[in-house]
Amino acid sequence: MNTGSGTGRPDPMGEDVVGEAVEELCAAVFAPLRRRDQRERGRQYVRGLLAAEGRKSIRNMALQTGSGGAAEEQALHHFIAGSTWDWQPIRTALAHYLARSAPLSAWVVQPMAIPRGGEHSVGVGNRFDPHQGQMFRGQQAFATWFTSGGVATPVQWRLFLGGAGPVESADSYEACAVAGAAELAQGSAAGVRPVVLDVPDIATRATLARFAQARVPVVARISPGARLGVADQRLPSYGALPMAARDILQNVRGMRMPVEWADPERAGARRNSLVAAVRVLLAGREMLLFGEWSDARRLPGRMWVTDMTRVAPGALVRLTKETGTVSLAAGASMDRVGLRDFAGRSLSGWHRHVTLASVAHAGLWLGGRLPVASPGLGPGARPSRRPSPALAGC
Numbered sequence: 349m350n351t352g353s354g355t356g357r358p359d360p361m362g363e364d365v366v367g368e369a370v371e372e373l374c375a376a377v378f379a380p381l382r383r384r385d386q387r388e389r390g391r392q393y394v395r396g397l398l399a400a401e402g403r404k405s406i407r408n409m410a411l412q413t414g415s416g417g418a419a420e421e422q423a424l425h426h427f428i429a430g431s432t433w434d435w436q437p438i439r440t441a442l443a444h445y446l447a448r449s450a451p452l453s454a455w456v457v458q459p460m461a462i463p464r465g466g467e468h469s470v471g472v473g474n475r476f477d478p479h480q481g482q483m484f485r486g487q488q489a490f491a492t493w494f495t496s497g498g499v500a501t502p503v504q505w506r507l508f509l510g511g512a513g514p515v516e517s518a519d520s521y522e523a524c525a526v527a528g529a530a531e532l533a534q535g536s537a538a539g540v541r542p543v544v545l546d547v548p549d550i551a552t553r554a555t556l557a558r559f560a561q562a563r564v565p566v567v568a569r570i571s572p573g574a575r576l577g578v579a580d581q582r583l584p585s586y587g588a589l590p591m592a593a594r595d596i597l598q599n600v601r602g603m604r605m606p607v608e609w610a611d612p613e614r615a616g617a618r619r620n621s622l623v624a625a626v627r628v629l630l631a632g633r634e635m636l637l638f639g640e641w642s643d644a645r646r647l648p649g650r651m652w653v654t655d656m657t658r659v660a661p662g663a664l665v666r667l668t669k670e671t672g673t674v675s676l677a678a679g680a681s682m683d684r685v686g687l688r689d690f691a692g693r694s695l696s697g698w699h700r701h702v703t704l705a706s707v708a709h710a711g712l713w714l715g716g717r718l719p720v721a722s723p724g725l726g727p728g729a730r731p732s733r734r735p736s737p738a739l740a741g742c
Contacts, residue, residue, distance in 0.1 A: 366711065366715030366716075369714035370395065370398065370711035374391040374707065374711075376445045377438055377441040377442045377445055377707055378390045378438065380438060381438075386431070389423070392413045393704045394708045394711065396412050396413045396424070397686050397705055397708040398685065399412040400686075404685070404689040405689070406424050406428070407421050409424060428692075428700045429694045429697035429700075431700075433700070438703050438707070439703055439706070443494060446494045446501055447536060447537050450496040451496055451497070451538070452495070452538040454495050454543070454544050454667055455492050455493065455494065455532065455533050455541060455542070455543045455544065456544045456674045457491070457492050457544070457545045457546060457550075458479075458490070458547065458678075459479060459547055460489045460490070460491055460682075460687070461477040461484055461486065462486045462487040465485060468691070469691045470693055470695045470697075471487045471508065471695070471698070472485070473485075473487075473510055475487065475488040476488070478547055479548075487507060488507075488510075489506065489507050490508065490547070491504065491702075492532055499673065499718055500674045500676075501713055502709065503532065504528045505706075506524050506525070507524075507695065509695075523554070525555075526550070526555055526558060529543050530543065530564045533562070534563070542565040542566065543559065543567070544668060545567065545568040545569060546671040547569060548571055549569075550568050551570045551653050552631070553631035553632075556568070556630070556655070557631070559655070566654065567653075567668060568652060569650065570593055572651060573592050574592065574593045575590040575591060575592055576591065576592075576629060576637060578591065578626065578627075578628060578629075579628055579634050583626065584599075593628075593639075596626060597637065597638075597648050598647065600624045600625075604623060604644070605622065605624070605661070606620055607620065607621055607622070607661070612669055612675070612676050622644055623639065623662060623664075623665050624639060624641075624648075624661070625638035625639075627657060633655070634657065635655055636655075636656065637652070638651070638661050639652075652664070677713075681709050684709075685705045687702060687705045687706075689701075
């Protein structure tokens with residue numbers, strides 16, 4: 349991550365840019381808080397997340413942004429765990445501010461595994477990490493990310509409790525993963541953009557119905573063994589019994605075409621892969637199944653389904669590369685802003701913490717301190733600002 353001038357010393361001018369971006373951002377996103385002291389505490393917390401080294405504990409942040417005394421520490425703790433302010437208007441204001449700062453490409457839903465021992469943090473249990481394909485001890489969170497110009501910022505959050513808590517515990521794993529994503533995309537002032545569900549096995553009937561009802565286009569990861577009907581009458585498997593997604597794609601590998609896309613991990617770099625797509629039936633609806641091959645001799649590395657059946661497969665593959673942008677952004681700033689550092693028992697406290705950590709992450713982006721994977725922007729570049737009458741009140 350670009351954190352200075354390249355000499356190993358702090359870059360005062362760069363810090364000024366970040367400070368300016370954070371101040372402007374905080375003034376906008378904390379406007380929904382009615383009380384001035386709450387707006388100031390929010391700004392202080394975001395500043396603390398960015399200034400504190402190591403784990404972003406309340407004590408550590410109080411030392412960086414205030415007197416560091418017991419009263420200061422208690423006030424910050426109360427602001428997160430004991431106050432009554434609603435985090436959702438802050439998230440909405442953040443989404444609006446980001447849309448005003450840069451054009452929205454897509455919303456991306458990804459899981460975030462938070463390894464944690466003990467029993468003293470909300471949502472801790474034996475969880476499954478879908479990206480690693482293994483169990484772990486800790487918390488399982490899901491974030492919906494705003495992606496634009498090769499950079500991403502988390503906006504919406506959900507913590508999977510799996511029956512271990514009083515509020516979100518009733519949610520199934522699938523419902524928790526997509527909670528709020530369709531509504532966020534539907535209500536975005538940037539206009540409706542696709543939601544990319546980068547969570548394996550998430551393409552269930554209930555999930556797809558949620559996005560269809562909201563009239564939000566969706567692209568969802570699907571497992572190789574998921575059974576689908578073939579809806580293309582030109583194929584010999586049309587009308588036969590449902591087949592595994594991997595077998596359907598292997599049957600149409602003769603239709604593969606090369607696709608060029610920007611590598612999220614290397615700014616300006618281009619890569620190529622092969623893609624094939626076929627119309628299928630899933631949950632009573634006609635969808636498009638497409639797969640991407642990095643090695644023509646093997647099975648496709650990733651398989652997706654989408655209701656955007658008229659979009660070219662190459663454009664769909666490039667859209668899924670936003671998931672790499674999210675992974676890059678998360679890796680660059682997850683520890684930097686303490687997204688995984690809340691260790692309290694309060695679910696509302698967890699939501700407030702990750703909301704403010706998301707604001708801090710956005711401040712790093714707007715201040716040019718996150719790596720940008722885009723041919724048009726390099727690390728340290730700041731997104732262009734464009735006025736939006738619809739968002740003038742944010």
